[in-house]
Amino acid sequence: SCLVWLEEVSSTQDFLKEREDLNCVVCAKRQTLGRGRYGRSWHSDEGGLYLSFPLQEELKDEQTLPLVVALSVCQMLEDYGFLTSIKWVNDVYVMGKKICGVLVEKLKNRSIVGIGINVNQRNFPQDLPATSMFLVSGKEYSVACVLFFLLDKIEVNLDLLKEEGFRAFREDIKKRLLFLDQEVILHTEPPVVGILKDISEEGYLMLLTAQGEKKVVSGDITLRG
Ligand code: BTN
Structure with missing residues (x-):
């Protein structure tokens, strides 16, 4: 092109x-x-x-x-x-x-x-x-x-x-994922706190929260604390 x-x-x-x-x-x-x-x-x-x-x-x-x-x-x-x-x-x-x-x-x-x-x-x-x-x-x-x-x-x-x-x-x-295995905040309404565990086959973020595994489609994450 x-x-x-x-x-x-x-x-x-x-x-x-x-x-x-x-x-x-x-x-x-x-x-x-x-x-x-x-x-x-x-x-x-x-x-x-x-x-x-x-x-x-x-x-x-x-x-x-x-x-x-x-x-x-x-x-x-x-x-x-x-x-x-x-x-x-x-x-x-x-x-x-x-x-x-x-x-x-x-x-x-x-x-x-x-x-x-x-x-x-x-x-x-x-x-x-x-x-x-x-x-x-x-x-x-x-x-x-x-x-x-x-x-x-x-x-x-x-x-x-x-x-x-x-x-x-x-x-x-x-292997290049920032915050892997660390606790992050997903800035949604309401915010979600969880440990960043993986990236799914569809490219979603996998968070381990107090309520269990959560698949996240979009949003901004920052390190907690
Ligand atoms: C982001 O971090 O939120 C995305 C930034 C994207 C910036 C690029 S610079 C070239 C192109 N033109 C724009 O106005 N934005 C994108």
Whole structure:
């Protein structure tokens, strides 16, 4: 497919949403209205990698797509020497801080996958528990190289997802899972407390609560205490 590289855009997600026929990877140097899940904003200064791409065909396991994309980011970062973990369902952490977020939005019969990776940023607002490849290693990276290595991983993994389903990834994701065997709070209404035990065949989170095992479809988790 093709690649659109923009200096500045409101959000690469919106750029694709407004162009139904565009079957390209869209990247921007910075976004003025970058957004994350739950209507949060995504800090999008120059130095990061901000990309979106459409998936035309209906992926039947929608729940697992963000996990497989997050795993692809982990594999790319590991090739650079970083130690990574996945915070269910779609964040990548390095050294206990968020380095990447994934956003999947449904639009008619296609999904738009958005990925933000902190590459060369030197600082973040104080209240953000974020880090970048630069802040961890002290080195600067070519954003274009990060992009191409990432697209390679995503292509291979999405093919595998189509052929073999999520079971091909379950172990690889589980071994990188942040908070595994620790007590977490799931921020739903009401909140749920439990020990994070596993990730199911469908990509759901398995929590061991006082009431027994609970399968969680979505929500944000944090460590308890
Ligand atoms: C999250 O952590 O909540 C998801 C963050 C997703 C950010 C990316 S950056 C590229 C794409 N365009 C956006 O406006 N958001 C996604």
